[in-house]
């Protein structure tokens with residue numbers, strides 16, 4: 001048993017980052033590094049680097065980077081301590097725990113343990129229940145799928161699970177926190193949450209049971225229920241069957257999102273392994289952030305009924321804001337992915353994925369449905385609805401494409417395509433002009449821009465070179481921070497990193513990049529650190545240090561001159577007056593910069 005701080009070092013010593021990453025990414029050697037396609041963003045050419053010497057990784061496409069711990073954290077959506085625990089188990093390191101972090105940890109462990117016991121119980125009950133098995137046979141779920149998805153059955157009784165847990169010495173109060181049993185209101189004791197239901201265990205990235213979904217096999221009006229949220233289960237972050245789909249999503253660079261457990265199982269079993277299901281909730285930003293680690297292409301395959309379509313449309317902006325390319329599958333009436341695939345029609349589903357419409361086209365199609373397009377009145381009403389959709393489209397090219405498509409629904413289409421298009425175009429433009437005017441009225445006058453003839457990017461670049469020189473061990477940190485105090489670095493990330501380097505130097509008398517990377521994981525300073533450790537050219541590191549320092553001082557002086565001039569102008573214009581804070585700043589700058597010229601400004 002080792003203490004946590006030692007465990008971090010021990011795990012780092014035992015696990016090789018190349019082995020770890022190779023599980024998810026095909027790596028090829030490229031100079032001192034290995035390169036592959038980033039698992040966290042979608043790309044065609046590799047910008048994901050792994051450096052075996054430093055044991056770090058960095059993607060120059062999306063900017064993510066770090067060490068083995070942050071890699072597992074990001075990949076499996078874990079906290080640092082969960083990633084440490086996962087890696088420790090892999091490396092055969094046992095961690096000694098204590099204090100409050102320890103008890104929070106064990107609460108999670110307890111819930112996982114209870115869920116595991118319940119999961120096995122439900123599985124056993126399924127093998128004994130003819131009714132539940134008959135239902136699965138009817139739905140076309142194979143024996144191997146039953147085992148793979150650990151499907152189960154909660155018996156038609158008030159306390160079957162509660163009694164079983166009792167026999168296993170599980171505290172029912174803890175089982176209640178796991179959401180499996182509910183305390184009785186009128187008397188002592190607990191009753192089962194899931195009764196007479198088919199059970200779908202929900203597994204996390206490490207295949208641990210975080211929660212259960214249950215479909216009634218009786219007459220309960222609540223067709224589906226889920227475990228409540230717990231310390232291991234957050235509904236708005238969880239996607240069903242993602243643990244099985246992860247690899248396929250990366251390989252195919254696409255995810256299919258469906259609505260139900262059965263849809264996800266049917267799709268995966270039919271070979272569409274890149275399918276996940278929402279948990280009966282709307283798509284949230286958290287869901288999308290989880291998926292964004294694997295791909296930026298999504299196909300929403302929701303039910304054809306109006307609530308399914310509405311859900312797809314509500315979900316699409318969340319994806320679009322995250323930079324996803326989203327398409328919506330047009331499902332035949334009354335069908336869902338499960339019913340489509342149950343017939344074994346793989347080909348039809350493949351075609352439907354290919355033909356899934358971009359959100360905009362889907363909206364236009366939706367605007368047209370519900371109108372009788374055989375009559376002129378119907379066509380006019382349908383066009384009006386479609387024009388409203390088009391007016392919101394920012395891209396002129398897209399608008400033009402859809403105007404051409406809509407022309408055939410124009411009542412005058414037969415007398416001339418051009419005239420029909422012109423008419424639709426002018427309707428769209430009218431709506432757009434109206435929207436722009438409404439927008440302008442609401443906007444306030446913007447502040448005049450200041451003209452600063454200096455280059456803050458250059459200054460930050462120079463600061464990065466200084467920090468890179470320290471990290472490469474070419475100059476001692478103490479010497480650098482004597483000349484340029486850490487807190488005077490001007491960039492957000494450069495200052496944070498300088499301060500971290502400085503405090504580590506004070507503590508250890510040297511710089512230890514590996515442990516800094518762990519400490520700064522997921523901060524701008526951490527990103528910069530991995531970037532500088534892998535990314536700086538030798539040529540940049542070989543700048544004479546004094547020269548870089550002089551260049552920094554020159555740039556800073558330029559910035560201060562520019563600031564002084566801007567403040568002077570504000571004073572002349574009467575925007576600030578004596579006694580104001582900015583006037584005081586101006587006066588300070590005048591005194592400081594007296595006698596120094598802003599040479600070359």
Ligand SMILES: [Zn+2]
Nearest residue numbers: 038041059062
């Ligand atoms: Zn990336």
